[in-house]
Amino acid sequence: MRSSNQAESTSEQEHETHPSEDKHQEVLEKFDNESRIRVFDNKVIAWIVSIIAVSLSLYHLYTSYFGTPVTLQHRSLHVAVILVLVFLLYPPFKKSKRHVLHWYDALFAVMALSTTVYVFVDYEGIINRGGLPNNLDLLFGGMLVLLVLEAARRVTGWGLPVLALLFLLYGMFGRQLDGIFRHRGYEWDAIVGFMYQTTEGVYSTAIGVSATYIFLFILFGAFLQKSGMGQFFNDLAMAAAGQTRGGPAKVSVIASGFLGSINGAAVANVVTTGSFTIPLMKKIGYKKNFAGAVEASASVGGQILPPIMGAAAFIMAEILGMPYSQIALAALLPALLFYLGVITQIHLRATKEGLQGISRENLPEVKRVLAERGHLLIPLLFLMYMLFFSGRTIIFSAFLTIIVTVIIAMIRKTTRMSLRDIFDALENGARTAIGVAVACAAVGLIVGIATLTGFGLSLANGIVAIGGESLLLTLMFTMVACIVLGMGLPSIPTYIITSTMAAPALVELGIEALVAHLFVFYFGIFANITPPVALAAFAAAGISGGNQMRTGFVAMKLAIAGFIVPYLFVYNDSLLLTNTTFTEGVLVTLTAAIGVMMLGVAAEGHFMTKVPWVLRIVMAGGAIMLMTPNLLYDGIALLLLGTTLVIQWFLAKRVGLNRISAI
Structure with a gap:
C-alpha cells in the first residue's frame, strides 16, 4: 500500500x-x-x-x-x-x-x-x-x-x-x-x-431499435456507470499501462475503447475520459493537438469494438437478419487492428520525443484495483455469455444483465447502489437515450421518404454510375457520401442513414450485405474525426487547448488503419474472419497486425530514428500488402519490410555513432 x-x-x-x-x-x-x-x-x-x-x-x-x-x-x-x-x-x-x-x-x-x-x-x-x-x-x-x-x-x-x-x-x-x-x-x-x-x-x-436494443443498452451503461465501472476502467488502464512509454495516452486508448463500446457516444466519451487523460498526456510531454487527437480517435473507435459496438451490432443484426454473434465476430479483427494502429503511433511518438510514463508510486496496483472493483467485470462476462451461448433474445439478455449488474454491485461497499442510486440510474438512462431516440425518429422521416420515393435505389444507381465499372471509385464515392451523411450525427442514426442510402450501391456491385454495411458503418462513424465537422476532435481540442482542425487531422492520422481496413475487407473478407479456416484466420491476424504496425511506422515517420520519406512510402505499401490476405503479397511485403528495417537499423546506428563522436 x-x-x-x-x-x-x-x-x-x-x-x-x-x-x-x-x-x-x-x-x-x-x-x-x-x-x-x-x-x-x-x-x-x-x-x-x-x-x-x-x-x-x-x-x-x-x-x-x-x-x-x-x-x-x-x-x-x-x-x-x-x-x-x-x-x-x-x-x-x-x-x-x-x-x-x-x-x-x-x-x-x-x-x-x-x-x-x-x-x-x-x-x-x-x-x-x-x-x-x-x-x-x-x-x-x-x-x-x-x-x-x-x-x-x-x-x-x-x-x-x-x-x-x-x-x-x-x-x-x-x-x-x-x-x-x-x-x-x-x-x-x-x-x-x-x-x-x-x-x-x-x-x-430506426425507432424500433431505439425502443428495444438501444434504450436497454444505454440503461445498462447507466447502471454500470453508477456502480463505478468508469472509474474501474480508468484505474485498471492506469495500473496496466500507466508506467509504460507514453502511458497516459495508452490509458486513454484502453479506457475510451471500453467505455465507447458500451455507451456509443463519442463526444460524451471524449469529455468524460478525456478530462482525466488529456491533462496527464500533456503533463508527460505530449503536444496538445496530439493529446486531444488520441482521445478523439480512441473514443470514436469504441463504437466499432465488439461486443456492444455502441449497440450498432444489434441494429445491424436486426437489419440484415443475421445472428448477433456473426456480426460481432466479423467486426472483431478490424477493430483490434484499428486500436493496434493507434497504440503503435502513440508508442513511436513517445519514443521519438523521449517521453516516459507515470512513476509507479503514483499509480494504482492492478491487484488492488481488481480486488476493489474487479467484480464489475462479471456483468460484462454474463452479457457475453447470454449473447453468444444462451440462445435467449438480445432484449431479454439485456434485461437480465441489468439485474445482474445491480446484484453484483452489492458485493462491495464501494460499488453498492442504494435505492437513490438505482433511481438515478433509471433517470440517467432515460435522459441519455433522448438524443439517440430523437435522432432515430427524425431519421424515420428520411428513411420513410427514401422508401416511399425509391430514393435509396436511385442514389445507389447514381453512385454506381459515377464510379462506372470501377469498384475502387465506387468505394471512394460511397466513403465520401457516408462521411458527409455522418457529420454531426450520433453513430446509430448515422449507420441507419448510410445503410439505407449508401450500402445498396455496394450490394448492387455484388458485395455481401454484411461487408457493405460494415464499410458504411466505419466511415459514417469516422465523420466524428474528419474535418471540417469533426465533433469528437473539436471537443478534445476544447479540453486540450489545441487547434480544432489540427486536432482533427492528427486524429485522422492516428486512425489511418480504420480508413484503410474497410477497403481491404471489401476486396477480401478474410479480415472479417468469415469463410476461413482456423489456420487461415491465425495467418490473416498475424500478417494484418504486422502490417498495421508498419503502417504506424510509416505514418509517424520514426523507428529507432527518423525514417526517410522513401522508406516511409515503401513501408506503407508493404503494410497494405500485408493487410491484404494473399500469400504472394505477404511474401513480397515481408521482403520489402525486412529490407527497409535493415536499412533503418544502419541509419539508427550511424546516428548513434555521430552523437558519440560529437561528444
Missing part, C-alpha cells in the same frame, strides 16, 4: 492535471447539443421530469421481460414520452433561460403525449384505414412530424432536421426534378399518413 505522503502526492497531481468541472461542461455543451438541458428552480417540475424519465425506463424493463404491446403502440409510446422529455428538458435556443419551463414547451409536451394516446384509443381504426387517413389522423400525424423536427433541432442541432425537411420537400415536389431522382410526387396528406399510420415512417425500424 502507498504511504499517506504518496497518496497526497497523487491527489495533488490529479488536482493539478484536472480542469474544472465547469470547463468540462462548457466543452460538452459547445460540441454536444444533448448536454444543454434545463436545471429547474421549481422542485415540483424537477420531480415530474424525474418521474417521467424513471417511468420510461421501468416501462422498457417491464416490456423486455413480459413483452411489448403491438408494434405501432409500443413505438408511438416510446417516441411520445421521449418528445415529452425533450420539451421539458431542452430550451428552444442556446440563450434561453434554463431554470424555468415556458408555457409553450408544456403545451408541446402535451401535444406529443396526445399522439400516442390517439394511437392507443383508435388503434383498430388507424390500421383499418391504412393509407387513407381521416382528419384526426392528419391532425395528430402532422403534429408528430412537426414536433419531431423541432425536437431534433433542439437536441441534435440544425443538420438532421434540415436534412429531414429537405427529404419531405423532395417527397412532395420530386415530380418537378429531372434525371434519376425524379418520382411521381406525393401530397402532404399521403406523406403524413405514411409517416404516422405505418411502421415505415417515424415509427420505422
Whole structure:
C-alpha cells in the first residue's frame, strides 16, 4: 500500500492535471447539443421530469421481460414520452433561460403525449384505414412530424432536421426534378399518413431499435456507470499501462475503447475520459493537438469494438437478419487492428520525443484495483455469455444483465447502489437515450421518404454510375457520401442513414450485405474525426487547448488503419474472419497486425530514428500488402519490410555513432 505522503502526492497531481468541472461542461455543451438541458428552480417540475424519465425506463424493463404491446403502440409510446422529455428538458435556443419551463414547451409536451394516446384509443381504426387517413389522423400525424423536427433541432442541432425537411420537400415536389431522382410526387396528406399510420415512417425500424436494443443498452451503461465501472476502467488502464512509454495516452486508448463500446457516444466519451487523460498526456510531454487527437480517435473507435459496438451490432443484426454473434465476430479483427494502429503511433511518438510514463508510486496496483472493483467485470462476462451461448433474445439478455449488474454491485461497499442510486440510474438512462431516440425518429422521416420515393435505389444507381465499372471509385464515392451523411450525427442514426442510402450501391456491385454495411458503418462513424465537422476532435481540442482542425487531422492520422481496413475487407473478407479456416484466420491476424504496425511506422515517420520519406512510402505499401490476405503479397511485403528495417537499423546506428563522436 502507498504511504499517506504518496497518496497526497497523487491527489495533488490529479488536482493539478484536472480542469474544472465547469470547463468540462462548457466543452460538452459547445460540441454536444444533448448536454444543454434545463436545471429547474421549481422542485415540483424537477420531480415530474424525474418521474417521467424513471417511468420510461421501468416501462422498457417491464416490456423486455413480459413483452411489448403491438408494434405501432409500443413505438408511438416510446417516441411520445421521449418528445415529452425533450420539451421539458431542452430550451428552444442556446440563450434561453434554463431554470424555468415556458408555457409553450408544456403545451408541446402535451401535444406529443396526445399522439400516442390517439394511437392507443383508435388503434383498430388507424390500421383499418391504412393509407387513407381521416382528419384526426392528419391532425395528430402532422403534429408528430412537426414536433419531431423541432425536437431534433433542439437536441441534435440544425443538420438532421434540415436534412429531414429537405427529404419531405423532395417527397412532395420530386415530380418537378429531372434525371434519376425524379418520382411521381406525393401530397402532404399521403406523406403524413405514411409517416404516422405505418411502421415505415417515424415509427420505422430506426425507432424500433431505439425502443428495444438501444434504450436497454444505454440503461445498462447507466447502471454500470453508477456502480463505478468508469472509474474501474480508468484505474485498471492506469495500473496496466500507466508506467509504460507514453502511458497516459495508452490509458486513454484502453479506457475510451471500453467505455465507447458500451455507451456509443463519442463526444460524451471524449469529455468524460478525456478530462482525466488529456491533462496527464500533456503533463508527460505530449503536444496538445496530439493529446486531444488520441482521445478523439480512441473514443470514436469504441463504437466499432465488439461486443456492444455502441449497440450498432444489434441494429445491424436486426437489419440484415443475421445472428448477433456473426456480426460481432466479423467486426472483431478490424477493430483490434484499428486500436493496434493507434497504440503503435502513440508508442513511436513517445519514443521519438523521449517521453516516459507515470512513476509507479503514483499509480494504482492492478491487484488492488481488481480486488476493489474487479467484480464489475462479471456483468460484462454474463452479457457475453447470454449473447453468444444462451440462445435467449438480445432484449431479454439485456434485461437480465441489468439485474445482474445491480446484484453484483452489492458485493462491495464501494460499488453498492442504494435505492437513490438505482433511481438515478433509471433517470440517467432515460435522459441519455433522448438524443439517440430523437435522432432515430427524425431519421424515420428520411428513411420513410427514401422508401416511399425509391430514393435509396436511385442514389445507389447514381453512385454506381459515377464510379462506372470501377469498384475502387465506387468505394471512394460511397466513403465520401457516408462521411458527409455522418457529420454531426450520433453513430446509430448515422449507420441507419448510410445503410439505407449508401450500402445498396455496394450490394448492387455484388458485395455481401454484411461487408457493405460494415464499410458504411466505419466511415459514417469516422465523420466524428474528419474535418471540417469533426465533433469528437473539436471537443478534445476544447479540453486540450489545441487547434480544432489540427486536432482533427492528427486524429485522422492516428486512425489511418480504420480508413484503410474497410477497403481491404471489401476486396477480401478474410479480415472479417468469415469463410476461413482456423489456420487461415491465425495467418490473416498475424500478417494484418504486422502490417498495421508498419503502417504506424510509416505514418509517424520514426523507428529507432527518423525514417526517410522513401522508406516511409515503401513501408506503407508493404503494410497494405500485408493487410491484404494473399500469400504472394505477404511474401513480397515481408521482403520489402525486412529490407527497409535493415536499412533503418544502419541509419539508427550511424546516428548513434555521430552523437558519440560529437561528444
